[in-house]
Amino acid sequence: MSTAHISLSLAWRSLILVRRMPSVFIPSLVMPLFILVATAGAFRGIGALPAFEGSSYLAFTIPFATMMGGGFAGINAGSSLARDIEGGFVDRLIASPSPRLALLLGPALAAMVRSAFTTTIIFAAGFIGGVSLPGVTGTLVVYAVAAAFSVVTAGWSMGVALRTGSVQSVPLMQVVVFTAIFFSVPYAPREAQDGWLRTVSDWNPVTYMMEASRDAELAGVSASSLGLGILSAAILITLFGAFALFGLRRLGN
Amino acid sequence: MSLALRQTQALSRRAVIRTLRIPQAWVPSLFFPLMLMAIFSGSFAQAPGRIPGFPEVAGFIDFVIAGIILQAVLISGTSQGAALAIDIEGGFFDRLVSSPVSRLALVSSRILANVVQGIAYALFFIGIAMVFGARIEYGFLGFLLVLVFTALLAAAAGSLGVVLALRSGSAEAAQGSFPLFFALMFFSSAFFPRETMDGWFKVVADLNPISYIVEGMRVPIVGIGDTTDVLIGLALVVGLVALGFIACLMALKRRLRGDL
């Protein structure tokens, strides 16, 4: 059985589970939408600042919400894996001749699909709020950034799951992901940020991913921001992909 | 009567000690709101006075402290609720009920514990905010007024947690309700002025009692607004505390009757 084949089956299983255990997954599907509505509604006034260049704050928030969707999808991959480890499903998989890599690729793929789903919901909500789709390339970039982020967070979360083997570690997965997003550019562009926050966000790779998505959404894809975004995504995926892969070694100990 | 007071004091003391012994019970109440306070202040630093509708406060952090404190006591309120649910699940609650413990003490002790925690959190956040340049315009009296609001908000949040615990008997249900109330906070002027909002969102915020409570609490800190605002805020939060307390007693009665 090839890695690809098994990965696909695991991805499918992961997605099916959403229907079987809605209470576990509904929050992570509803939360990004809530973030969009609550943020854009509460802080709309900040859009009057010159740094925003007159763009709609709702449009400004879309990349934040879609990346949060990606983040939740990635965390779900980790929490599901932790649950499977506790429940023994993973043991059965290890005992079979299937390649272990599939354990990671499957859920990562599912996370990407889920992030695409939430991104669509966000765009729809934005549309209702009066923000139209930012052209073909722009829309694709927003989807891509969210999906890439979901892979990064899936790598992190699954790595944690493999090392702890316990659902109790989910809060740890969440804290790191949320901290990473919140200390980038969720609420205001870097130019508007206060000194210390600006320094932190300058160093945070997630910032460049969000900026790539935001430029695509607001101004049109620019080569430089897209380039930085792709670079950051590549670095993070490599980093956390390796984190998860090395976690595989720990299995069965 | 004094026995009931002694019992309340002993049970609250136990609730507070127990919280301290379990980091997961109090760390989120500090960490999450702290993070938001930092990020909001960092992101919206240019807002005060420069955006139509935003009052001329000294700094954004002065503006947002009240909402942050509210968030912290809300988290700890649901935490206390979860602790009570664990008592119910584990049978410790039964032990208390079968002892001559005043029914009032059973409920008040949890609420009182949250008030104690709330005051501690308020001191923490105000302290940190002041390190970063915030000032309380109305001085020491203003500070006391903020603590009064905090205590009342914590009492309301505590009673909310108690009601959830008594009705569900499940720690998960009590804890899991937090996102809902967290959401409610955004649909108010807890973090940003209502004057800058628009459309249906503004309508909701205008109707949300939390808006008026936080606005009242904010007056002594930022020095903008009048006594009416403070009084309206106080009246509303006192009303919430009363409602919450009644709801607690009713939920307790139902549980003791065995209908749950």
Added chain:
Amino acid sequence: MNDAAIEATGLAREFKGGIHAVDGIDLRVSSGEVYGFLGPNGAGKSTAVRMLTTLLAPTSGSASVAGHDIVGDADAVRRNIGVALQDAAIDPFMTGRELLKLQGVMHGIPRSDGGRRAEELLRRVDLMDAGDRRVGTYSGGMRRRLDLALALVHEPNVLFLDEPTTGLDPISRQTLWTEVRRLNAAGTTVFLTTQYLEEANELADRVGIIDGGKIVAEGTPAALRAEVGEPTLSVALEDSVQAGLAREAMARFGAFVDTDEQSVAVRLPGGSSALTEVVRALDQCGVVPRGLDLSEPTLDDVFMAKTGRRLEADEAPES
């Protein structure tokens, strides 16, 4: 003066869906008695105890504990009872000593005495070393002992124990039994529920057998057993000659019971007390028994006779 420690008349509790967990119970437990409530899982024992300890209101009937009505005068009841329910009702994040002191405050014991009382109780239930450790670290047996100590903080007249030794190892069980006997000897009335025959046999002065929410039999263990039948003595012999002699020797002790050729069996009304006489009689007739077996009816037999089911069935098919 009414010296009933516990009295119930038509006590019943119905739950939503028409479930009669307790279906009309009449009880009278005298002061200083040990009363055992014996019955299988789901018989209504715990529900009955919860009502008597004011944790649950009855839907009909009435009861009084320590002379006070459980509904009308609940607080007075609570001052006089000690309760140790099924799940050891403790808080894992507090130490044993802290819990004992807290319980003291709940009962209005002045703070100065509370510490002393806690110390005393820790010693009595043999938890001196563990007293300052968090209860979450205690073993199952230790938790039960602490639970018992908590129930005794205010020196109650009536002690309620709901399945006190379920799930405990034999040593912990014996320790608990010894403590119950000691408490009873000092004058405490004990009301205990159990699903273990041995426990009812060993501890109870009187036993109430409960099934399906009703009391189906009540009395001292010996009386209940005698109701069902008399003990049977079965003697195994070497050969038919010996059997014949044994038959003659044993004829006057009781009615014969059919058994195999190599054995002789009679009903022995006196039970084990009549055994020596039988042995002497056999000896005088020159009988050398290969084996003696005295089987008494058990409370399980009593349960079987009243309900048609076994009490300690491992695989219980009923709901």
